[in-house]
Amino acid sequence: MRRPLIVALVTVLVVGGLGVGAWFGYRYVKQRITPEVCHVATSGGSLTLSPAQARNASVIVAASVELGLPEQAAVIALATAYQESGLRNLDYGDRDSLGLFQQRPSYGWGTEEQIMDPWYSSARFYEELVKFTNWETTDVNDIAQKVQRSGHPEAYRKHEENSRAVAGALRGSVPASLGCVSFEPDSSPDRAGLLRVLQAFGPQLTVEESDGGLSIKAADETTAWAAAQHVVANSYDAALVRVQLADREWKSDSQQWSTLRNPGEELTITAS
Known part of the structure; x- marks a missing residue:
């Protein structure tokens, strides 16, 4: 074993030693040469992925682990968040849509404060996902559309490859x-x-x-x-x-x- x-x-x-002005000037140039990514x-x-996107992806995937769901759940959630928000925790959207998954308080997804919490919004997405029979084997785009009921029913498909890569790393x-x-x-x-x-x-x-x-x-x-x-x-x-x-x-x-x-x-x- x-x-x-x-x-x-x-x-x-x-490391210290630089004056304040010189330090910020150096930092500015260095970040342009080697951006944080x-x-x-x-x-x-x-x-x-930007640092914020990586952090949000980490929460989405970790939430799938916490709920005891397989890696495929994280793939579906990531593809959905890619399409809905670009993996950004947006405080705006179409009508009252908010957050990583652009969930709407008026549709019963939760309060504005709840939806803006990535842990809550991820768990709510998974809660709805697992209600569908055979969700694990359904096409990623099709099952994401069943959860989201988007006006663009084929939009999730283009994010599947990237979502599998991110989920594979974080699982x-x-x-x-x-x-x-x-x-x-x-x-x-x-x-x-x-x-x-x-x-x-x-x-x-x-x-x-x-x-x-x-x-x-x-x-x-x-x-x-x-x-x-x-x-x-x-x-x-x-x-x-x-x-x-x-x-x-x-x-x-x-x-x-x-x-x-x-x-x-x-x-x-x-x-x-």
């Missing part, structure tokens, strides 16, 4: 496929969002704070990869700059996972 997997994540201090490998290349079925490039970590990290995502995995993960970062033990390799890539997707707010899983490593200055020459202990993820 394999030992538990460990995800260890640590923060890094922002996430990349997810697809069958035909890669797709990009752990496609390892080392999501990476993010960041400029500098926030000196005051907010890890509440990341911790909420990891909490969705329940007893499959054990999370502890360690040396200014996090230590996460996972029950199996797929869950470990899911956790590791959720961490990367939330790395901006959480101010995390390095994740290692076995012989693979992600750093914030590169969008890709690299192979280490001297890997750590098998099935152990560490960061420094």
